[in-house]
Each structure stands twice: as C-alpha cells, then as structure tokens.
Amino acid sequence: MKRKLAAALGLLGALMTPVASPAQETVNDPAWQAVLDDAKGETVYFHAWGGEPRINAYISWAAREVAKNFDIRVLQVKVSDTGSVVSQVLAEKSVGKNSGGAVDLVWINGENFAAMKEQGLLAAPGWAQSLPNWRYVDVENKPTVVEDFTVPTDGQESPWGMAKLVFIYDSARLDTPPATLDGLLSYAKAHPGRFAYPQPPNFFGTTFLKQVLVSTAPDKAALTKPVDEARFAEMTAPLFAYLDDLHGALWRQGRAFPKDAAHMRQLLADGELDIAFSFNPSGASSAIANGELPPSVRTFVLDGGTIGNTHFVAIPFNSSSQAGAKVFANFLLSPTAQARKQDPDIWGDPTVLNVAGLPETEKVLFDTLDLGPATLTSDQLGPVLPEPHPSWVSALEEAWTARYGAE
Amino acid sequence: MLTSPKAGPAIPVILVSVLLAGPVLAGLLGTVLPAFGYLPALGHSGLSLAPLQQLFQQPGLVTSLWLSFATGLAASVLSLMIVLLFVAGWSGTRTFRHLTRFLSPLLSVPHAAAAIGLAFLIAPSGFLVRLVSPWASGWTRPPDVLILNDPFGIAMTMGLVAKEVPFLFLMTLAALNRPQIQEYFKAGASLGYGRVATFFTIVLPQIYPLIRLPVLAVVAYATSVVDVAAILGPTTPAPLAPRLVSWMNDPDLTYRLMASAGALLQLAVSAAALGTYLAGERLVATVSKRRLVTGHRHLQERTARYGGLLVMVTIIAAMVLSLVLLGLWSAARSWWFPAVLPQAWNVMRLADTLGMSLGLLGTTVGLACASAFIATALTLWLLEARDHRKSSSSRRLKTLVFLPLLLPQISFLFGLQLLFLSADFSGTFVAVLLAHLVFVLPYAFLALSDPWDRLDPRYAKAAAAIGASRARIFWQIRLPLLLRPVLVVLAVSAAVSVGQYLPTLMIGAGRIATVTTESVALASGGSRQAAALLALLQLGIPLVGFVLAALLPALLHRNRAAMRLER
Numbered sequence: 001m002k003r004k005l006a007a008a009l010g011l012l013g014a015l016m017t018p019v020a021s022p023a024q025e026t027v028n029d030p031a032w033q034a035v036l037d038d039a040k041g042e043t044v045y046f047h048a049w050g051g052e053p054r055i056n057a058y059i060s061w062a063a064r065e066v067a068k069n070f071d072i073r074v075l076q077v078k079v080s081d082t083g084s085v086v087s088q089v090l091a092e093k094s095v096g097k098n099s100g101g102a103v104d105l106v107w108i109n110g111e112n113f114a115a116m117k118e119q120g121l122l123a124a125p126g127w128a129q130s131l132p133n134w135r136y137v138d139v140e141n142k143p144t145v146v147e148d149f150t151v152p153t154d155g156q157e158s159p160w161g162m163a164k165l166v167f168i169y170d171s172a173r174l175d176t177p178p179a180t181l182d183g184l185l186s187y188a189k190a191h192p193g194r195f196a197y198p199q200p201p202n203f204f205g206t207t208f209l210k211q212v213l214v215s216t217a218p219d220k221a222a223l224t225k226p227v228d229e230a231r232f233a234e235m236t237a238p239l240f241a242y243l244d245d246l247h248g249a250l251w252r253q254g255r256a257f258p259k260d261a262a263h264m265r266q267l268l269a270d271g272e273l274d275i276a277f278s279f280n281p282s283g284a285s286s287a288i289a290n291g292e293l294p295p296s297v298r299t300f301v302l303d304g305g306t307i308g309n310t311h312f313v314a315i316p317f318n319s320s321s322q323a324g325a326k327v328f329a330n331f332l333l334s335p336t337a338q339a340r341k342q343d344p345d346i347w348g349d350p351t352v353l354n355v356a357g358l359p360e361t362e363k364v365l366f367d368t369l370d371l372g373p374a375t376l377t378s379d380q381l382g383p384v385l386p387e388p389h390p391s392w393v394s395a396l397e398e399a400w401t402a403r404y405g406a407e
Numbered sequence: 408m409l410t411s412p413k414a415g416p417a418i419p420v421i422l423v424s425v426l427l428a429g430p431v432l433a434g435l436l437g438t439v440l441p442a443f444g445y446l447p448a449l450g451h452s453g454l455s456l457a458p459l460q461q462l463f464q465q466p467g468l469v470t471s472l473w474l475s476f477a478t479g480l481a482a483s484v485l486s487l488m489i490v491l492l493f494v495a496g497w498s499g500t501r502t503f504r505h506l507t508r509f510l511s512p513l514l515s516v517p518h519a520a521a522a523i524g525l526a527f528l529i530a531p532s533g534f535l536v537r538l539v540s541p542w543a544s545g546w547t548r549p550p551d552v553l554i555l556n557d558p559f560g561i562a563m564t565m566g567l568v569a570k571e572v573p574f575l576f577l578m579t580l581a582a583l584n585r586p587q588i589q590e591y592f593k594a595g596a597s598l599g600y601g602r603v604a605t606f607f608t609i610v611l612p613q614i615y616p617l618i619r620l621p622v623l624a625v626v627a628y629a630t631s632v633v634d635v636a637a638i639l640g641p642t643t644p645a646p647l648a649p650r651l652v653s654w655m656n657d658p659d660l661t662y663r664l665m666a667s668a669g670a671l672l673q674l675a676v677s678a679a680a681l682g683t684y685l686a687g688e689r690l691v692a693t694v695s696k697r698r699l700v701t702g703h704r705h706l707q708e709r710t711a712r713y714g715g716l717l718v719m720v721t722i723i724a725a726m727v728l729s730l731v732l733l734g735l736w737s738a739a740r741s742w743w744f745p746a747v748l749p750q751a752w753n754v755m756r757l758a759d760t761l762g763m764s765l766g767l768l769g770t771t772v773g774l775a776c777a778s779a780f781i782a783t784a785l786t787l788w789l790l791e792a793r794d795h796r797k798s799s800s801s802r803r804l805k806t807l808v809f810l811p812l813l814l815p816q817i818s819f820l821f822g823l824q825l826l827f828l829s830a831d832f833s834g835t836f837v838a839v840l841l842a843h844l845v846f847v848l849p850y851a852f853l854a855l856s857d858p859w860d861r862l863d864p865r866y867a868k869a870a871a872a873i874g875a876s877r878a879r880i881f882w883q884i885r886l887p888l889l890l891r892p893v894l895v896v897l898a899v900s901a902a903v904s905v906g907q908y909l910p911t912l913m914i915g916a917g918r919i920a921t922v923t924t925e926s927v928a929l930a931s932g933g934s935r936q937a938a939a940l941l942a943l944l945q946l947g948i949p950l951v952g953f954v955l956a957a958l959l960p961a962l963l964h965r966n967r968a969a970m971r972l973e974r
Contacts, residue, residue, distance in 0.1 A: 050929060051930070080930070086658060086660070092828055094449070119449065256558075256641075257642060270743055271549055271744045272744075405642075
C-alpha cells in the first residue's frame with residue numbers, strides 16, 4: 001500500500017514538475033533552440049539492453065516525458081546484446097547507408113564504444129558537451145564521464161549513469177563478509193561451491209578478472225595503455241595464479257558458470273551461492289524492493305577499492321534523428337531524470353551529476369532519496385579503481401578461454 | 408480452359424524459387440566473402456585465408472565441433488527412435504489417441520521457452536529437488552551438482568529431444584494417416600505378427616520415405632541450434648553455433664570475419680551430420696533386410712511397448728510441467744529454494760507487462776497470419792499447378808523448398824541482412840515478412856504436400872468429367888475436402904513464424920519487434936518472471952491457431968457427417 005501511495009505521489013509530482021523544468025531548459029541558447037525545433041515530431045529509436053524490466057520501465061517513463069514536453073517519440077529497441085547493435089550499424093556502413101540508419105541512439109560503453117569510435121561508426125565529436133545539462137556533469141570528481149575505459153569520449157557519447165563493482169551476500173547465512181581478495185579465496189575454499197563468477201566474455205565475468213588484475217598486476221601503469229603482448233604473461237601471472245587456486249572451490253568446480261549478474265543474483269536467492277556481485281551499488285536494494293532477494297541481503301566492497309566506470313548513450317553516424325536523440329540524451333542528464341534513476345524503487349543507478357553543485361530545488365531531489373537497506377554510503381563504497389584500457393578486455397577473455405574455457 | 412496446361416506451373420515455381428533460393432544463395436554469398444577476408448566496410452578488400460586460420464586457432468574448437476555434431480545427431484536419432492517405438496506399440500489404441508491430443512499443442516512451444524522451463528524443472532535448485540527438500544533429501548540448500556550445462560551436452564540433448572519428439576510424432580502421424588496403412592496392421596496381425604513387429608517389418612518401410620525429410624530437417628536444426636544450446640548446453644567450450652553468435656556480436660569487429668568462416672564450418676558440421684545419418688540409414692536398411700524375413704513374429708513386444716510408452720509419457724509430463732512452472736513464475740514475486748510454490752505473488756506486473764506487450768502482440772500476430780496465409784496459398788498453388796502439369800520435376804522442387812531447412816540459419820542470415828540493407832529494405836514489415844517466408848514455406852510444403860497427394864484423384868476427375876473448370880474443382884472440391892489439413896498447415900506456419908528470432912532481429916533492424924525478440928532480450932537479464940510471461944505469450948499465439956484448426960472444421964462441417972468423420 002505504501003508503495004502504491006508513493007507511486008501515486010511520484011506520478012503526481014511527475015505531472016506537476018514539468019511545468020517548471022522545460023521552461024528552464026529553453027535557455028537563451030539559439031543553437032540549442034534550433035536543435036529543439038529540429039527535433040519536434042522526430043522518432044528516436046533508442047537501442048538499449050532490455051534485460052531488466054525496471055530499466056525498461058524507467059526508459060518508457062523518460063519517453064513519455066519527452067513526448068509531452070518536446071514532441072519527440074522515443075521507442076526503446078530492447079536488445080539482448082549491445083554487440084548486435086554495433087553489428088547492425090556496421091552492416092549499414094558496409095552497404096554504404098550513410099543516413100537513415102536504424103539506430104538513432106544506443107546505450108553503450110567500454111569496448112563497444114571503443115570499437116564504434118575506431119571504426120568511425122559514431123556521430124561527429126563534441127555533441128555531448130553541447131547539451132545544456134552538461135554543465136551539471138561531475139567531470140572533476142568522476143573522471144570516467146569523459147574517459148570510457150581510458151578512451152577519451154571526445155563528446156561522442158553522453159554520460160548516463162555510474163557503475164561500481166559491489167559484492168552481495170545474505171547476512172542470514174554469512175556473518176562477516178571477506179574484505180580482501182585473499183579473504184574471498186579462503187572463504188571460497190572453506191565453503192566449496194558457494195562462490196562463482198560469470199563466464200567471460202560476459203561483461204561481469206570479465207569485470208571480476210579486471211578487479212583481480214588491477215589489484216595484483218606488478219605494473220599498474222601498464223594497464224592504462226594498450227596491451228603489450230610481450231609483457232602480458234608477466235602482468236597476468238598473479239591473476240591466473242589466483243584463479244587456478246580459486247577454481248577448484250568454485251560453484252560446480254568451475255565446470256559451468258553463471259551466465260551473468262542476474263543469474264548470479266538468482267543463484268544467491270536460491271541459496272546456491274553465498275556471494276554474488278553487481279555493477280550497481282543499489283542493485284541489492286532494488287532487488288529487495290522487488291522481491292527478488294531476501295530482505296537480509298547486504299552489500300560489501302573490497303579494501304583498496306573496486307572497479308568502476310560510467311555508462312553512456314551514443315549517436316551513430318547515420319542516425320535518422322540526431323536532433324531528437326540529442327534532446328533525449330539531454331533529458332536523461334536532467335536532475336529530475338537522474339534523481340528518479342537513482343531511486344532504488346525505480347532503478348537505483350547512481351547519478352553522473354555533481355549533486356553538490358546543483359541548484360537548491362534540484363539538489364533536494366537527491367537529498368531526500370532513500371537509498372535502501374543494502375546500499376553502502378559513498379564513504380563506505382571506497383575508492384574507484386579505473387578500468388584498464390579496452391584492449392585488455394579481449395586479451396583477458398582470450399587468455400581465460402584458452403586456459404579454462406576449452407577443457 | 409483457354410490457358411495451355413504448360414503455361415500454368417511456371418508462375419508458382421518461379422515465385423517459390425525466387426522467394427527461397429534467392430535469399431538463401433545471396434545470404435550464403437554474403438557469408439562466404441567475409442569468410443575469405445572480404446568485408447570492405449572494415450577495410451578488408453582482399454581475399455585471404457586469415458579468417459580461417461584465426462578460426463582454427465580458437466581454443467576448444469574441435470570440442471565445439473564435436474559437441475555440435477554429436478548432440479545434434481544423438482538428439483535426432485533418439486527422438487526418431489522414441490517416436491517410432493511409441494507409434495509401433497500403440498498406434499490405433501485409445502492411449503494413443505489420448506496422448507496425441509497432448510502432443511500436438513506441444514509443437515507450438517517455442518524452443519527457448521521449453522528450455523527455460525526444463526532448466527527450472529531439473530536444476531539442483533529447481534522444482535524436482537524442491538519437491539523432496541528438505542524433508543526427504545535433507546538438503547536445506549541446493550546441492551552443488553552439475554546438471555545443467557554439463558560438458559557432455561546431456562542436458563542439451565534431452566532438451567532437444569523433448570522439443571523434437573512432438574514434431575517428428577506429428578509428421579509420423581500424418582504419414583500413418585493413409586487408408587492402406589490400417590490394412591497393413593491387419594495383415595500383420597492375421598499372420599500372427601505382434602504390433603511392434605508388424606510396424607517395423609511392414610509399416611515402417613512404407614512410411615519412412617514420408618518422414619525422412621522431416622528427420623533430416625531435425626538433424627540440420629539440432630546441429631546448429633543456438634537458443635537451446637545457450638540455456639542448457641555446455642559452455643567450456645560451447646557448441647559451435649552459440650560461439651558463432653557471440654563472435655558475430657563481439658565488439659572487436661575483426662571477429663566478424665572469423666565468425667563468417669565459422670558459419671561455413673557450421674555448414675560443414677551440419678552436412679557431416681546429415682551424411683552420417685544417411686550412411687547410418689543405409690546400414691540399418693542392409694542389416695535389417697535379412698532380419699525382416701526371419702519370420703520372428705514378436706520382437707520383445709512387451710518391453711518395447713511399455714518402454715516406448717514410458718518415455719513418451721515422461722516427455723509429455725516434463726513438457727507440461729515445465730509450462731505450468733513458467734506460468735507460476737510469470738505471476739511470482741519471490742520464489743526461493745526450497746519453496747515448492749512461490750512465497751509471494753505479483754499479479755500486477757503480469758497485467759503491466761501484458762498491457763505493454765499489446766503492440767508487440769499485434770506485430771507478431773500480423774506477421775504470423777500474413778506469412779501463414781501466403782505460405783499456405785503458395786503451397787496450394789504450387790501443388791495444384793504441379794498436379795495439373797503432372798510434372799516430374801517435383802524432386803528438384805522439393806530439394807529447393809527444403810534448402811532453408813537443411814542449411815543452418817546462421818550460415819546465411821548475415822549475408823541476407825546485408826542484402827536487405829543494400830536494397831534499402833530492412834526494418835520494414837514486408838522485409839521481415841519475406842524473411843519469415845523463407846523459413847515458413849518449407850514447413851507449409853512439408854505439412855501439406857502429403858495430404859494433397861493422398862486426396863483421391865477420382866473426385867477431381869469426376870468433377871472434370873461433368874464439366875467443372877480447374878478453378879471450380881480447386882475451390883469447391885479439393886479445398887473443402889482438405890479443410891482440416893489446410894487449417895493445420897496454417898497453424899503450423901503461424902507457429903514457425905512466431906518462433907523466428909534471428910531473422911526478425913537481423914532483418915527487422917530493431918524496428919520490427921515481436922514477442923519472441925522481446926522475450927530473448929528479457930531473458931538476457933535473467934528475470935524469470937518477465938521471461939516466463941513472454942514465453943507464455945509466445946506460446947499462446949500458435950496455441951490459439953491449433954485450437955482454431957481443431958474447432959473450425961467441426962463448426963463448418965456441422966451438417967456434414969461424412970466430412971467430420973474423415974481421419
């Protein structure tokens with residue numbers, strides 16, 4: 001009942017606020033006004049991973065807002081793998097389709113972005129910084145909003161949300177979670193079959209490898225540069241020594257792996273696993289609110305920090321409605337949209353904005369958020385370890401597959 | 408009759424050839440070129456063997472090949488054996504008729520949905536273990552045993568068997584449904600042969616040619632299946648087909664060349680499996696020829712009969728239970744081990760998702776109806792024209808029609824996508840419809856050509872003798888007589904159209920979304936609730952088709968006793 005009331009209030013709020021916000025967004029910027037005029041009546045096909053009903057619901061909320069305020073129709077194309085979107089744009093480019101492409105905006109980061117950027121599949125640089133709401137983005141404290149896996153974004157993608165690796169456990173079964181990778185290893189050995197990580201090249205599995213790599217590599221600076229084949233073995237030796245040690249104690253002795261983070265969450269709920277992980281610091285709270293995880297579930301991080309990054313939206317070079325895509329990207333950056341996104345009852349995805357620097361009326365949207373029982377405060381979350389250069393992703397995946405993926 | 412009989416068949420034959428062979432061949436070309444290093448968009452414009460070399464350096468490639476080959480072939484042969492054993496032991500009995508009623512709707516269960524349901528049934532934290540935990544098993548937590556995704560592909564083979572048995576069963580049923588077959592059974596019985604012995608010595612040799620193509624289609628499908636393999640199959644390494652898809656979608660774009668080379672290899676694996684099956688077929692024929700005339704009247708009759716029944720009932724029970732579990736999941740909020748039933752329900756979400764899926768449902772039904780009607784109409788046209796011309800080219804035509812079923816989808820879809828894109832035609836309803844037709848037409852032809860051939864030609868001759876035109880014979884004699892099979896074919900075609908995932912995704916460019924593309928996207932997030940709900944929707948559409956196909960004849964023929972008794 002309380003949830004329903006909250007939803008009704010939220011709806012009421014949503015109905016009332018737009019009167020103020022769009023007026024604010026029609027800043028005295030003739031260039032942006034031209035984009036807004038241009039965008040009127042456009043349809044934006046937003047290709048976004050569709051595996052999470054909560055995120056899909058958030059996107060349809062955002063679509064309704066921009067339809068109401070800017071006369072833009074946004075349709076989410078739910079994809080199972082962002083790689084297939086890259087494939088689509090690539091196929092279009094290979095037959096010379098330089099305009100009128102099927103993808104207007106894509107939810108992206110990391111190696112997919114790097115690949116599209118390198119192959120010239122993205123719209124011209126600089127558009128992201130031209131968005132009016134860019135001024136709220138926390139470039140100073142969240143450097144990953146302009147450096148995606150160490151690759152400069154050059155304004156070819158606009159930040160949408162922050163991600164950070166967090167571990168999830170059920171406090172009803174596990175009292176004190178481990179605080180280091182070694183602690184994790186001894187826990188796994190003491191409780192064989194109760195820890196797992198998704199199989200690379202799944203994104204979450206690779207992230208776990210990167211977490212171990214970043215914590216153990218002998219030369220951290222080399223990780224920010226493209227892989228040096230000559231030194232790859234030396235750099236990854238501690239990582240694979242750790243995994244060799246861990247694998248015997250893994251779920252199913254490492255002969256089968258969870259598919260992804262959601263599968264791990266399911267296995268945690270079913271009691272098959274004791275420890276799972278997520279890339280969303282509020283993911284556990286959201287799952288509790290949703291009934292997917294028991295209320296006793298909590299979050300922990302490792303001493304010394306965990307991997308973190310930013311996810312973005314990007315416009316392909318041949319998008320059919322670039323103006324509409326920009327207006328939508330700008331709306332996604334607005335404090336209203338970002339605050340709603342951070343609410344664990346909605347999605348729970350951390351903001352890319354500098355909340356402290358927001359005008360008072362908008363700051364309060366964030367200050368009043370209830371982040372849920374299983375979300376760590378930003379102090380508890382600890383430092384963010386930067387992602388290695390994207391070339392490490394495929395190098396790690398190949399090395400992993402050769403070692404464990406083909407027995 | 409002004410048209411010359413020779414001019415008749417040209418149009419439908421050409422139409423079907425263009426519809427089927429065109430896309431398939433163009434698609435293959437679009438795969439072959441990148442496989443040899445030609446993909447100008449990525450700056451590769453020379454021919455080379457590098458993609459093939461890169462492919463063969465992939466770790467575990469041989470295991471992947473072997474897995475694809477062995478699981479696909481094993482699943483096909485097992486399914487065929489189960490179906491034949493069951494049919495041999497029970498055809499014509501009441502038990503048989505009862506089980507038939509269960510098996511036909513199971514045909515409409517999409518592969519992925521069946522696999523998801525089955526996975527939840529047999530997993531260590533799944534339904535069967537929950538039923539006995541902890542009171543009997545002592546397990547307060549799920550045991551850490553490897554059931555799903557086992558390295559030998561056993562779970563995957565089982566999943567494929569559960570799904571292919573209904574298909575092969577219906578095909579066998581259609582083949583059995585000819586007037587003289589019951590006479591063979593009587594003849595066998597009067598000579599003192601047991602039921603099973605009669606079937607294998609007398610009936611099977613007669614009907615086998617009719618079910619051979621469906622079996623080959625199953626072999627080709629099972630050796631290149633993606634969705635079932637992804638849910639139930641091994642992952643260290645995976646069979647070739649799912650690995651291909653992940654290479655195709657790898658952010659490292661150079662993988663696409665290797666993926667194309669892999670698609671050619673997939674073609675070779677499926678061909679090898681087909682070849683092995685055909686060789687095995689010949690071997691069995693030679694060996695059994697001698698045994699046929701030994702005069703043994705009973706082939707361990709009881710064991711065979713009850714064994715066949717047990718396996719069949721197990722399959723039906725597993726499938727039905729899987730579907731019920733999907734239904735429960737779609738309305739569950741929390742359902743944790745060891746609860747046998749959900750701890751908390753959420754029917755609101757069900758209603759929400761249904762509401763949001765209305766548009767998808769419209770597109771899916773539209774595509775299904777359009778492709779079913781076009782495919783059925785074309786098939787009828789083709790058959791009518793063939794009869795009229797009494798052409799002998801039907802063998803060649805048959806091969807052509809089955810081409811899309813015998814070639815692995817992924818070996819030509821990427822090329823097909825490029826073809827549609829360069830014609831500036833992808834992302835439209837019509838484009839997706841055309842792509843669906845490539846896969847729907849063969850099934851329509853497969854399911855309709857036999858009932859058509861079986862229709863007593865004397866009806867048409869009698870009508871012609873009293874001056875009925877060709878059109879009138881078709882509309883007023885043949886079509887009403889074939890109403891039942893035609894409706895079934897419409898339902899089968901609609902089911903095939905609903906099941907298309909990769910073609911819809913790649914040709915629809917995301918602009919055309921169906922219940923199937925949506926459910927795969929949702930399944931990628933592991934939300935069992937949402938995936939279950941969409942799987943049920945995906946299942947519901949063809950089910951409505953099958954129910955209509957069963958009810959309509961009774962309704963239309965309510966005052967035609969003889970027509971109702973047909974079958």
